[in-house]
Amino acid sequence: MTQLALVIDLNVCVGCHACVTSCKEWNTSGQAGPMSDFNPYGADPTGTFFNRVQTFEVGEFPNTETVHFPKSCLHCEEPPCVPVCPTGASYKRKEDGIVLVDYDKCIGCKYCSWACPYGAREIDEKQKVMKKCTLCVDRIYDTNLPEIDRKPACVKACPTSARLFGDVHDPDSEVSKAIRESGGYQLMPEWGTQPANHYLPRRKTQLRIHEDELVRADNPLKIEGRLPKPAMTEPSLDDVTSW
């Protein structure tokens, strides 16, 4: 069973919103209809997005850390939004685990958005149907694109490669390795939704120096100090030195 998903590395995300704009650009141009904006340049702008980057500050000054947090549909393995849909417009694909909305069947009752604890679904105020991340389903299988481009628009746009895309059920895939080796975790595990998307935590890179690395191991007399500096005329270290 395939379960396509994103793995988002919070350690590298710089919060540039390139994934947000790239997602909007790709998906608003698709045949499923635009992601409508209202008052884009007015006082109270609003619009439909599949993906948003939020920013959180962790800790107390001066020991703070800024976490940029990209948030989109997590394509849960137990999606709570799917069974509540009265029309079957909301469904999870068996073949690749992507949770999708059939815009032609959706009646815009918003019940699925109530049933999503992550707030991943947004109604399109113009088309009056529920919309959400499709993992760029119209792109990842498009054989007209070169194989390297068959990835979600957000993944292609990320300048720091904070977004990985692949099959989390395949233990040898890039995403599974990242989850396994870099401590990938799921959001709100308490609800048992088993999100397919995972996040990689912030990591501190620290240089660890042991005692014996500070002291020359081949110095049995424990004599530290400046080594005699040979004069320019002396033979070099590569030759035979006097010491």
Next chain:
Amino acid sequence: MHPAFSVIFLTTLIGVGQGLFLALFTVESYAAFGLLPAQDSRFYALGSAVALGFLVAGLIASFFHLGRPERAWRSAAKWRTSWLSREVIVLPAFMGTVFLYGAAHCTGFNPVLAQLPSGAPINVTAMLGVAGTVLSFALFVCTGMIYACLRFLQEWHTPLTVINYILLGGASGFVLATALSALVAPGVTGFFGGWAMILTVLAFVGRIASLLRNARLRPKSTLRTAIGVKHPRIVQKAQGAMGGSFNTREFFHGRPAFFLRQVKWLFLLLAFAVPMGLLAGGTTAGSGVLLLTAFAVQYLGLLAERWFFFAQANHPQNLYYQAVS
């Protein structure tokens, strides 16, 4: 959650219709066993028409909730998994039964189908009444479960939600039945009034129980589990958009906590305390005006109650939308 008036009207109006039908059939079954004087069939026909009117009004209100009302017929598809879909099926079925029940009484087409060993007749309206009662309770359960099945809306995820829908709808329906009977069938006003008061008290107990339960709730989700950072102090600095979004409009009631507390006291007063006084006075005096006032006041109280029901529910997605920038 943002209280949508379409849903507030839907749930309160069909609650009245369901309760009124249950009240009518209660009297008819009591009368069948000779426990109450038999009523004129015109009383049942009138009552059914009023109940149907409330159900139709509720159905119309529900359409205002939909973005694409022209596709509403599709919503009967997923009855295996969705309580909303089940409600969509049960509501018209119940409306049809109420219509047939009223029509049978109106036209006088009411042949005896069988007889109980005790000699009590089982006629067409009795069969329709039993079917309607089952459907009425099924509809209460569907409506309540739409909210109670959402496990992370902790304020709703309790059997009390379903129980309160049944009790509040039943109480308002019986109050309306009392008022109607005072106008056209004074013989049963005392019977209806007694049950209306019992149901109002029970509904009060149920609602107080859910208020107490919700006051002690501790949210399961925190910002720590929401973004997966284990630190006691996390503050949102940006939510990804400077203007509002669907997420900031749909899941917040947008009122201060003070307003919420006022609505709570208002509905406790209007839905329970005031109607109890009016019911007691109206039933003893047999005054239709007083009883209609009791119904109107209680209905207003139920609108406030339903508003509060939605506003009080705190959706975990709100954790992601605490600060604009």
